[in-house]
Amino acid sequence: MNEKSILKDNNFISEQLKDNLKLDISPVAIKLIIHEKDLPEGFKRLDEKKRHCEMVKDASSGEMFYADADNQSCKGGSAVLGLENLPLKIETGEFYYKLGRFKSIGSGKRTMDKVPKIDSMIYAIVYCPLEKANFQADVIIVIANPKQGMLISQAVVYTLGGRVEANFAGIQSVCADAVAGPYTTRNPNITLACSGSRKFADFGDDELIIGLNGENIGCIGTALNLMKKD
Secondary structure, eight states, X not given: OOHHHHHHHHHHHHHHHHHXXXXXXXOXXXXXXXXXXXXXXXXXXXXXXXXXXXXXXXXXXXXXXXXXXXXXXXXXXXXXXXXXXXXXXXXXXHHHHHTTSOSSHHHHHHHHHHSOOOOSOOSEEEEEEGGGOOSOOSEEEEEEOHHHHHHHXXXXXXXXXXXXXXXXXXXXXXXXXXXXXXXXXXXXXXXXXXXXXXXXXXXXTTOEEEEEEGGGHHHHHHHHHHHHHO
16 A cells, blocks of 8 residues: 555545544654654654653654654654663662552562563654654554543444453553553553653643554554444
């Protein structure tokens, strides 16, 4: 499928999601780039340092760009996304223990051991509103309220049934839970954001984050349409 066809499909799916969920902002298309030569056309490198969660929020408002490890100001988020190695103090749990997130370094370490991570080294990440994406997204992030999250969950199980499992710990939410997890497992995930993303990216008290498998996003859009007619 060529870029024009992909763009047309993504635009259609984005409109389905926006209309059926009554979204005020765009779903965000995320593409993980292993080699520089694979960057999609029309995207410029971000010219500043930001956190991954801030970049997602910017893309939901219409911005489109790519970012490498040097652009990422949160090294924990950058590492779980495969852009660089995880800093030792984060890996051991010491960093979050000192922030008061855990009673002990041990409980921090046990949590960090279960945080989703992308093992392969990623060159860059592309961020884009879904309707502007001329590429097949690896992950689609939807910033939603609880009712919108409910509707997405119903759409996920509409065809094959089953359960939607939410996997989170209140840390590294928009990076690990919403991108690394769905990317590595190919399963959707719902997460409640984290202190960092609520502080720096200004996620609202009524907002949660959903990471969806980009390969299956068309089925979810179709299910939302069919559910509306039922």
